[in-house]
Amino acid sequence: MSEAKAGIDRDTVEQVANFGGENYKYGFTTEIDADKAPNGLNTDIIRFISAKKEEPQWLLDWRLDAFERWKTMQEPDWAHVDYPKIDYQDLCYYAAPKSMEDGPKSLDEVDPELLRTYEKLGIPLQEQEVLAGVRKVAVDAVFDSVSVGTTFRDELAKVGVIFCSFSEAVKEHPELVRKYLGSVVPQSDNYFAALNSAVFSDGSFVYIPPGVRCPMELSTYFRINEANTGQFERTLVIADRDSYVSYLEGCTAPMRDENQLHAAVVELVALEDAEIKYSTVQNWYPGDADGIGGIYNFVTKRGDCREARARISWTQVETGSAVTWKYPSCILRGDDTVGEFYSIAISNNLQQVDSGTKMLHLGRNTSSKIISKGISAGRSSNAYRGQVNVHPKAANARNFTQCDSLLIGDKCAAHTVPYIEARNISAVLEHEATTSKISDDQMFYCRQRGLDPEEAVALIVNGFCRDVLQNLPMEFAVEAQKLVGISLEGSVG
Amino acid sequence: MALLEINDLHAGVEDKQILNGFNLTINAGEVHAIMGPNGSGKSTLSYVLAGRDGYETQNGAVQFDGQALLDMTPEDRAIAGLFLAFQYPLEIPGVTNMTFLRTSLNAVRRGRGEAEMDAAGFLRMVREKARAMGMDDDMLKRPLNVGFSGGEKKRNEVLQMAVLEPRLAILDETDSGLDIDALQTVADGVNALRGEDRGMLVITHYQRLLDFIKPDFVHVMVQGRIVRSGGPELALELEGSGYGAYLDAGADLQGDAHATSEGVPHA
Numbered sequence: 001m002s003e004a005k006a007g008i009d010r011d012t013v014e015q016v017a018n019f020g021g022e023n024y025k026y027g028f029t030t031e032i033d034a035d036k037a038p039n040g041l042n043t044d045i046i047r048f049i050s051a052k053k054e055e056p057q058w059l060l061d062w063r064l065d066a067f068e069r070w071k072t073m074q075e076p077d078w079a080h081v082d083y084p085k086i087d088y089q090d091l092c093y094y095a096a097p098k099s100m101e102d103g104p105k106s107l108d109e110v111d112p113e114l115l116r117t118y119e120k121l122g123i124p125l126q127e128q129e130v131l132a133g134v135r136k137v138a139v140d141a142v143f144d145s146v147s148v149g150t151t152f153r154d155e156l157a158k159v160g161v162i163f164c165s166f167s168e169a170v171k172e173h174p175e176l177v178r179k180y181l182g183s184v185v186p187q188s189d190n191y192f193a194a195l196n197s198a199v200f201s202d203g204s205f206v207y208i209p210p211g212v213r214c215p216m217e218l219s220t221y222f223r224i225n226e227a228n229t230g231q232f233e234r235t236l237v238i239a240d241r242d243s244y245v246s247y248l249e250g251c252t253a254p255m256r257d258e259n260q261l262h263a264a265v266v267e268l269v270a271l272e273d274a275e276i277k278y279s280t281v282q283n284w285y286p287g288d289a290d291g292i293g294g295i296y297n298f299v300t301k302r303g304d305c306r307e308a309r310a311r312i313s314w315t316q317v318e319t320g321s322a323v324t325w326k327y328p329s330c331i332l333r334g335d336d337t338v339g340e341f342y343s344i345a346i347s348n349n350l351q352q353v354d355s356g357t358k359m360l361h362l363g364r365n366t367s368s369k370i371i372s373k374g375i376s377a378g379r380s381s382n383a384y385r386g387q388v389n390v391h392p393k394a395a396n397a398r399n400f401t402q403c404d405s406l407l408i409g410d411k412c413a414a415h416t417v418p419y420i421e422a423r424n425i426s427a428v429l430e431h432e433a434t435t436s437k438i439s440d441d442q443m444f445y446c447r448q449r450g451l452d453p454e455e456a457v458a459l460i461v462n463g464f465c466r467d468v469l470q471n472l473p474m475e476f477a478v479e480a481q482k483l484v485g486i487s488l489e490g491s492v493g
Numbered sequence: 494m495a496l497l498e499i500n501d502l503h504a505g506v507e508d509k510q511i512l513n514g515f516n517l518t519i520n521a522g523e524v525h526a527i528m529g530p531n532g533s534g535k536s537t538l539s540y541v542l543a544g545r546d547g548y549e550t551q552n553g554a555v556q557f558d559g560q561a562l563l564d565m566t567p568e569d570r571a572i573a574g575l576f577l578a579f580q581y582p583l584e585i586p587g588v589t590n591m592t593f594l595r596t597s598l599n600a601v602r603r604g605r606g607e608a609e610m611d612a613a614g615f616l617r618m619v620r621e622k623a624r625a626m627g628m629d630d631d632m633l634k635r636p637l638n639v640g641f642s643g644g645e646k647k648r649n650e651v652l653q654m655a656v657l658e659p660r661l662a663i664l665d666e667t668d669s670g671l672d673i674d675a676l677q678t679v680a681d682g683v684n685a686l687r688g689e690d691r692g693m694l695v696i697t698h699y700q701r702l703l704d705f706i707k708p709d710f711v712h713v714m715v716q717g718r719i720v721r722s723g724g725p726e727l728a729l730e731l732e733g734s735g736y737g738a739y740l741d742a743g744a745d746l747q748g749d750a751h752a753t754s755e756g757v758p759h760a
Binding site: 440441442443444445446447448449450451452455459460462463467 | 543544545546547566567568570571572576577579582583585586587588592593596597598600601604636637653657
């Protein structure tokens with residue numbers, strides 16, 4: 001553990017102090033009539049959500065079962081985060097734009113106001129706009145509790161790839177959903193996962209058939225719009241034997257004074273020789289300079305390398321949210337499976353991050369790699385929490401962990417909490433950790449070469465994050481690089 | 494109009510005054526050398542001119558190309574054409590030498606209202622200049638100064654100078670830590686940049702560097718001011734006699750009431 005000490009450019013510190021949420025460029029609200037469930041959490045609300053989505057009985061039962069389990073569970077308090085107690089009865093668990101009620105058949109029928117929202121966010125929902133780009137990216141756009149539309153479905157269907165909203169998957173591919181839902185993150189896995197299992201609304205569903213390399217990047221864009229509403233999406237990605245998919249999710253929300261809860265579950269299943277690359281650019285509203293507002297991001301993400309030689313790679317760029325509680329993990333069940341976790345977590349102002357990963361080595365000859373880069377500025381707190389666990393039967397397990405912290409200013413904190421448990425003598429586990437600061441000398445050097453302080457910090461921080469940025473799909477690496485700069489905007493003078 | 498005109502400069506860091514009535518004029522096309530013992534304020538002068546945080550001016554003025562230099566931010570000074578070759582160049586992990594050079598050049602060009610250089614043209618230009626400095630492509634791809642030897646770091650400083658083409662280049666102890674071959678390479682790089690539009694200020698403790706970079710003027714700096722100026726022959730004279738005589742003279746000039754043991758008087 002380490003805390004930042006003095007020594008940074010004075011302007012830097014002042015500017016960090018002055019920096020508020022006003023730099024958040026996705027903070028606008030869409031004025032749109034919403035169909036909202038009454039506040040509160042009970043079986044009626046769960047039945048209401050399930051009915052809205054015309055779900056089969058088995059799924060309603062699954063939700064109710066999860067709710068029963070949730071009621072017996074305690075909110076976790078071990079993370080290095082501090083927030084007021086959440087009143088789960090005072091939240092809205094379902095909100096959908098009224099115009100989505102009639103179920104538009106295609107994007108052409110979607111309310112133009114919704115389309116304009118995505119345009120403003122820089123997310124192309126018109127396929128021809130995307131075609132102009134270098135490579136195609138299929139998008140599923142989730143607005144509050146519903147999916148607004150999914151692009152390139154027909155083209156993907158030609159190679160057998162299923163990419164649709166979770167609600168549609170329940171209707172059209174119930175056998176796949178039933179087989180895999182909860183198979184990686186069980187209902188009672190943890191408090192927030194249980195809550196999600198009870199009230200999840202929409203999310204994305206992906207199935208890649210055997211032997212298929214998904215011909216384009218798939219992505220889901222999550223937007224919370226309604227006030228006092230939680231978003232509880234559920235994403236399920238299945239890569240069948242010898243298939244490959246690269247998937248990216250992005251998230252933003254309006255600037256609001258109250259905190260909003262986002263409790264998602266993502267499950268990945270990779271079968272024999274399959275590979276899933278899952279990237280996240282998380283840019284939820286972080287709250288203002290005084291810590292007012294912002295998203296509580298309590299997310300469970302887990303991938304299961306279920307069969308031999310499967311590979312799952314998580315890459316995350318976490319810049320938003322008031323509080324982040326998130327540990328994308330890999331279960332290395334099959335022999336010769338590989339799990340990777342690449343993370344950049346930036347905290348500014350009063351943001352709190354407790355994030356990391358779990359690598360669970362069960363099969364033989366499994367290997368995992370963890371590269372974590374934490375950047376703290378302002379009065380924020382940034383913790384890496386990781387677990388590497390080697391099962392007695394997991395012969396020849398390999399792990400390499402590198403976790404680096406960078407501090408800007410003297411009021412922020414960085415914490416590193418690694419747990420390592422090896423129960424097989426043949427395991428080879430490495431852990432490296434560093435803590436550094438942007439020095440006055442580095443800043444002066446850059447400025448002497450013509451860079452203004454913000455450019456200098458962006459350059460230094462991007463250099464610090466390079467190992468992780470390199471793992472993002474090319475289309476998003478440039479965006480992520482800019483986001484790194486923007487998140488720390490004003491963090492220097 | 495002079496390129497750089499320093500008048501009666503009193504400056505220092507925190508409560509220590511280090512420059513005590515420093516005067517110097519550099520015209521375009523001239524190479525000036527400043528020599529002096531340790532603690533005479535040579536590096537302070539370079540930091541004050543480049544605008545390093547924490548250095549305060551109590552009195553005096555500096556005109557650079559007709560602009561009041563001391564009112565400008567460090568980056569604006571760089572954009573105006575002031576370049577400092579650092580005595581201890583900084584490392585920036587993860588940022589390749591090439592990326593740093595391009596970011597720097599584009600920042601300077603933007604600041605001057607010029608268009609940014611396209612990637613292909615930039616690559617060609619940098620490779621050519623790097624080759625002239627005896628640097629291969631590999632060095633351009635490595636993270637800035639990380640794992641560079643002392644000689645490589647100094648060569649890299651001169652490469653940055655060649656790319657940015659400043660109006661005034663200040664070389665702060667560029668000879669320190671260099672063996673004779675590295676010194677020759679660095680000096681060749683610097684000499685190639687001499688020109689009638691460009692001024693240079695070469696700061697050094699030893700006369701050796703001036704065998705390779707021939708100055709037009711040599712100044713002896715003691716206790717924060719120039720105590721003697723002359724031509725290149727002055728450097729040779731110092732090589733023989735040392736700074737001893739000037740230290741005494743400096744003390745006289747200063748008055749000895751406030752002199753500390755390092756020869757740095759209090760403000």
